[in-house]
Amino acid sequence: MNSRRRILTGVLAFALLAGVAACTGDGSGGVRGTPGAAGLRDPYFPRLGNGGYDVGHYALTLAYDPATGRLDGRAEITATATQDLSAFNLDLAGLTVRGATVDGAPAAVSRAGNELTLRPREDLDKGAEFRATVTYDGVPQTITDSDGSEEGWLKTSDGALAVGEPTGSMAWFPGNHHPSDKAAYDVTVTVPAGLKAVSNGVMTSEKKTADGHTTSVWHSAEPMASYLATLAIGRYDTTTATALGKVPVLTAADPQVAAKSAALRAGVPEILQWQTENFGPYPFAAAGAIVERDGDLGYALETQSRPVFPLGSFDTPTLVHELAHQWYGDSVSPATWKDIWLNEGFATYSEWLYAEDFAHTPAQKSFERAFADEDAWAFPPAEPPTSEDLFAAPVYQRGAMVLHKIRQTLGDDAFFEILAGWPAKYRHANATTEDFTRYVESVAGRDLGDLWDVWLYGDEKPAKP
The missing domain is CATH 3.30.2010.30 (Zincin-like)
Structure with missing residues (x-):
């Protein structure tokens, strides 16, 4: 996200825990499958995401009518069971579910808040790949954050725009909406003639239908966290x-x-x-x-x-900031929302580096300006107090300061090795703050506990930069 600070409140209301029936029998009097968890216990959004399975691919088939605001959708979710599974949840805000299948057989469907529970006809064995299909429709929700910024499905004068950080993607398709469960995507979108639909990845086809609509297909082969999925419809x-x-x-x-x-x-x-x-x-x-x-x-x-x-x-x-995120945040994604400073600190430091190379502004000067910003010292970047603080100044500015202190401590050769080595090591994966500090120390060849204690975790502002 850009350096305009977003404050997020009230999002927990969009991840209510679903009631799921207990274990099912295996037909011989024993107990086999159990329901997957209705949340992944994220430090800030504990009920976001779902347990018991890992998604490999989303195939979304969508049709949108800007005149009515109606979205018709079918989500085919290919996943692998990570436990013997009798039922599992998907995150979905609003919209009406018309039916669901698992491996082609009708599945029982129940709903509690943003938790959609599917119970397949037969239990799923641990390690088994399965395909869940959900058909749904309705007018997607716009989610308004406490500062007035909006995410989810944003209606525009000629179409719509879908954005999802941190929870808005559940407003337009069901899924496992936690950044730790990344997947490939194919998005097929049909819109009225004269409009275009633009999504992530490569457009593999675009054609006009017999009734005058236009259908386009977008393919994202590399794993993507659902909050990074987008769909833009308009002229x-x-x-x-x-x-x-x-x-x-x-x-x-x-x-x-x-x-x-x-x-x-x-x-x-x-x-x-x-x-x-x-x-x-x-x-x-x-x-x-x-x-x-x-x-x-x-x-x-x-x-x-x-x-x-x-x-x-x-x-x-x-x-520069948003393109840098393609390495830091999109390819290397946070394991939990607590690790968001790894996204924003690197992207902010990329701005400092670009200014150093092209605007004759040394990164040290940018560091000193950030150091002087009292808002940047409200809390340690690795420990935002609440979900409301995930996009506040310390995550960006002090996150970038951590990187500059690494550069000062280790020198440019080691620092630029880290800049490229970190996204190479965790390419298309997830990483934690602990993964990062351990990696930096492996490059440094020594303990950097004093640096982490002051700049990453410390509550007090140092007396001088």
């Missing part, structure tokens, strides 16, 4: 280019902001070239950006392979 002006010799770049802009954003959109390949030189190989098969009018979106977000921006936030530092 977009699109441009294509190539980055890094082989990566297709697609940018889309609302016609009202297309001209003003054109020059910077054309700069995406150049920025990616600089980033690969510092951060290592680009981790995805596609790249780009989506630029909306300011009234349609209130913040920039690092949606995977194709970040979204309102025009007012579409400037060079923010573009």
Whole structure:
């Protein structure tokens, strides 16, 4: 997310625990499968996500009518049972479920708040791959955070925009909506003639249907956390280019902001070239950006392979920030929301590095400015007090300060080894703060406990930078 601080409150109301019946028999009087957990005990959103299975692939087939706001959807979820499973949950906010199957057989469906429970006809064995299909429809919800910013499904004048950090993706498709369960995606979207649908990854086909609609298919082969999934529907002006010799770049802009954003959109390949030189190989098969009018979106977000921006936030530092997230946050994703500083600290430091290379502003100068910001010292970056603080100043500014202190302590050679080595080690995986400190110490060849105690976990502001 961009450096405009978002404050999140009230989100726990969107992850209510579902009541699920207890164990089922195995037909011989014994007990075999048990229900998967209705939450993953995330430190900030304990009921977000679900246990008992691991998703490998989402196939979403969607049709949207902007005139009515209605979304018709079918989600085919391919997953592997991680326990003997008698029932399992999916996160889904609003919308009406019309039916569900597991491996082609009808499944019993129950609903409690945002917990959708499916009970297959037969228990699923641990290690078994299965396919759950959910058919649903309705008008998707917009989730409003305490600062007035919105996520989930945002209705625009000519269509809609779906964004999901941290919980909004459950507003438009059912799934395991915790960043620890990443999956590949195929998204097929049908919209009225004259509109375009833009999502993550590579567009594999686009064709007009017999009734005058347009259907496009988007493929994301690399694992993606659900909060990074996006769908933009509207009358977009699109441009294509190539980055890094082989990566297709697609940018889309609302016609009202297309001209003003054109020059910077054309700069995406150049920025990616600089980033690969510092951060290592680009981790995805596609790249780009989506630029909306300011009234349609209130913040920039690092949606995977194709970040979204309102025009007012579409400037060079923010573009550098969101593209850096493709390495830090999208490819290497947080194991829990407590690890969010690893996303934002690296992305913020990428701004400092870019300013050092192109704006004659040493990173030390950016560090000193951040150090002087009292808001950055409200709490340690690795320990936000509540979910309301996940996108506050310490996560960004003090998170970047941690990285600068590593650079000062170890020197540039070791630091730039870490910049590229960290996303290489955890490419397309999840990582914790402890994973990061352990990795840095392995490169340093020594204990860095004093650095972590002061800059990462310390409550007190040092007397001097």
